[in-house]
Amino acid sequence: MSSRYPDDPTVGFSPPPVEFRDREGRPIAIRTLEPAEPGHGRAGDGSADRSGGGDGAETGSEARAEARAEAEVETVTGPGAEPESAGNAGAAAPTGRDGAANAARAALVDMYDAFDPADRAQGIPPSGRDRVRDWLDTVLAPDCYNVVAWDRGRDPGRAVGHATLVPDDDAYELAIFVLQRYQEAGIGTRLLRALLGHGRASGVRRVWLSVERWNRAAIALYRNIGFETVGEGGFEQVMTLRLADGDENRDGHPDQDRDRDQNRGRG
């Protein structure tokens, strides 16, 4: 994607972890989603789904079994403690990072399966668990960056938002998704900022996105974050953002800091 990127970087993004209460008072946590080790692919995700994907009663259980495993992985356990899910649903005992990654992936499948079809934009997210899994293979690949918003008020934690950066030549394409019930609660802004913080810390500098031209709320959200519109006409609006290198990522530009220092000397 060849686009004009802003001359000045946008600064001040911090990576996860982030904890806050959304406008509805729900406790939300934003976490980086680390990819599973290559070669393990969807093993953890698939093993819990042997009963088939079409049964509505099963849709939550995949994530519940995996998420219990995730909770075990995240808490400090005493010596000799076994993950609770070891004997559940025939799932293999998850280990460390892969267990957490696969649990998060399963929770995302559940989230997208619960998505309102009307929230599809430019073709994504797809509908149907198998198509969602195939699409997640693309955006959860090891060369992508992902953050997930969890509702900590739910037991186990429920994934309610997801933001991703997917490589595109020397830039990254960004997309964000928030479950309908959790929209307009301030989660989108937090997710974006956390993702951009994570991306910047990982070396991402140029970010672009496309949004439907009539989606004023989304365009306002992106503009507030620092994205600028490029191009003209058409159903699709492209917006771009530049992230800062090293020292630039303090509040304000290097030039402003210099002026402040000079003024301080004048008393």
Place this chain on the structure above:
Amino acid sequence: MKLLLGIGGSDDSLRALSVTVERARATGDELVVAVVENPDSSRDPDGVADRAREAVADAGIDASVRRVEGDPGPQLVEIAETEEFDRIVLGGGETSPMGKINPGRIAEFVVLNAPVTVTLVR
């Protein structure tokens, strides 16, 4: 049925070419392939026209291939209307790394303005 296929050389338009040629072979529909200038495509229109002629020949159908100058969307709509085509067929748009569909300027104009059925091949 008289089909007007508009292609500019983008990946989705080349896919529309193979799908439409095959369908014309199966149905016996009359097909005209219009090679337009797509500024978003890196492929040269003459090369695209050659590919179209090859596809038509390989399928053994009697379809004509022509170059269309000027603004692609408006030209396709005008040709469809004045030459009484039944349907305009186009590629369905490019897909971003994320999987997002962008229909493209040509399809947008044609969908909004054509007086005939429009098919986007995806």
